[in-house]
Amino acid sequence: MEQLAIQGGPKVRTEPFPKRTPFGEREEELLIQAVRSQNLFGKSGTFVKELEKKFAAFHGTNYAQASTSGTAAIHTAVGVVNPNPGDEIITAPITDPGSVMPILMQNAVPVFADVDPKTLNMTPESIEANITDRTRAIILVHLFGRPCNIDEVLAIAEKHNLILIEDCCQTHATKYKGRYAGTFGHMGCFSFQQSKHMTTGDGGMIITNDEQTYIRLKLFSDKGWDYQYMGERDHAFLAPNYRMTEMQGAVGIAQLEKLRDVVERRIALGKLLNELIADAPGVEVAPTPDDREVSWWNYIFHVTGHDPDEFCKAVSAEGVAMSAHYIRDPIYMRGNFLTEKNTYGSSGFPFDSTYVSRKYHYGPELVPNAVEGLRSVVVTALHEHMGEDDIRDIGRAVNKVARGLAKTR
Numbered sequence: 001m002e003q004l005a006i007q008g009g010p011k012v013r014t015e016p017f018p019k020r021t022p023f024g025e026r027e028e029e030l031l032i033q034a035v036r037s038q039n040l041f042g043k044s045g046t047f048v049k050e051l052e053k054k055f056a057a058f059h060g061t062n063y064a065q066a067s068t069s070g071t072a073a074i075h076t077a078v079g080v081v082n083p084n085p086g087d088e089i090i091t092a093p094i095t096d097p098g099s100v101m102p103i104l105m106q107n108a109v110p111v112f113a114d115v116d117p118k119t120l121n122m123t124p125e126s127i128e129a130n131i132t133d134r135t136r137a138i139i140l141v142h143l144f145g146r147p148c149n150i151d152e153v154l155a156i157a158e159k160h161n162l163i164l165i166e167d168c169c170q171t172h173a174t175k176y177k178g179r180y181a182g183t184f185g186h187m188g189c190f191s192f193q194q195s196k197h198m199t200t201g202d203g204g205m206i207i208t209n210d211e212q213t214y215i216r217l218k219l220f221s222d223k224g225w226d227y228q229y230m231g232e233r234d235h236a237f238l239a240p241n242y243r244m245t246e247m248q249g250a251v252g253i254a255q256l257e258k259l260r261d262v263v264e265r266r267i268a269l270g271k272l273l274n275e276l277i278a279d280a281p282g283v284e285v286a287p288t289p290d291d292r293e294v295s296w297w298n299y300i301f302h303v304t305g306h307d308p309d310e311f312c313k314a315v316s317a318e319g320v321a322m323s324a325h326y327i328r329d330p331i332y333m334r335g336n337f338l339t340e341k342n343t344y345g346s347s348g349f350p351f352d353s354t355y356v357s358r359k360y361h362y363g364p365e366l367v368p369n370a371v372e373g374l375r376s377v378v379v380t381a382l383h384e385h386m387g388e389d390d391i392r393d394i395g396r397a398v399n400k401v402a403r404g405l406a407k408t409r
């Protein structure tokens, strides 16, 4: 048994891992075309429109509406739901604030469904258990490139007459039962932030099949204002400006052209890593059911037989960066916007108002499986510019540490 690097032994990996380089000549070419067109305003240009058209066609949906971020895309979808103040929207406890804050920004109340402690995805059972007569919508977050049990959630949404919004900000172009995640609900929302499978630095998109939904998406993205649907310069309702620029549109077109290749590469590398670490002692990998792909935004697994912090320190010492706990606590405990109702000035709105029908308390007891999952989960980078040798080094480091720590126990 080789001595662990953290105890002075040789490192598994001495070279740095390849950097992800998402932008190439095609992005440059289209970006230059956009700049040379002397117009970077998406609404009167061609690039954003072309990206929307191609993004919809890629997914096989009727419509796509560009946005400025994943958060903006989800806010726009919530704007389409048009909740009354105090209405509830069910979302995930393990996610980015972009799946939560838009609910509050429309004066609705976030309610958190619990998750599977290994995949960290919301469970249909917990979603259904959290439905009340104030529930209007579900934001179903597909985490780390893994689609949730979409069919079951869709059936629950239909049974209770709720709008289903799929948050695909970490799960682009990933198939569930042969179709891309994001195409099952009323709306599918995507982030094009730098770290995502497809990126424009920042940016986002919403897809839908329903024309009325699309019209509202379009209006909500542009101060309630749209020449095509409104005719005169009127503003249909209260809404922000989330218009994408031609620069993002141009880069987005180039990104979409290679998106599925990027995703397939991540799926293959993830499968390899799953196999490599399957027998490492004290380590658990969530199984992948045959009916879906996992496209790994980052790669996660669970350290249940060792201390996850100690484990990650030892793997990092081997030259493979690894961190424990992802967001550490349920997202609503990161900051005080929910725990202390720090929303609009000192009003505590909508909680401290007559619009809500009950008292809300945001503590860890709401989601015991999420707390358990966050305790053991560890995260490491996996991307399309890595090679199989890189993945084998990650596998070797995990196995070496798992066996080395098991021995010292």
Ligand SMILES: Cc1ncc(COP(=O)(O)O)c(C=O)c1O
Pocket (backbone or CB within 6 Å): 069, 070, 071, 072, 095, 096, 097, 098, 099, 141, 142, 167, 168, 169, 170, 191, 192, 193, 202, 203, 204
């Ligand atoms: C699951 C999820 N939802 C929403 C968002 C928000 O996206 P953005 O950062 O583009 O606003 C992210 C971003 O990381 C995310 O991972």
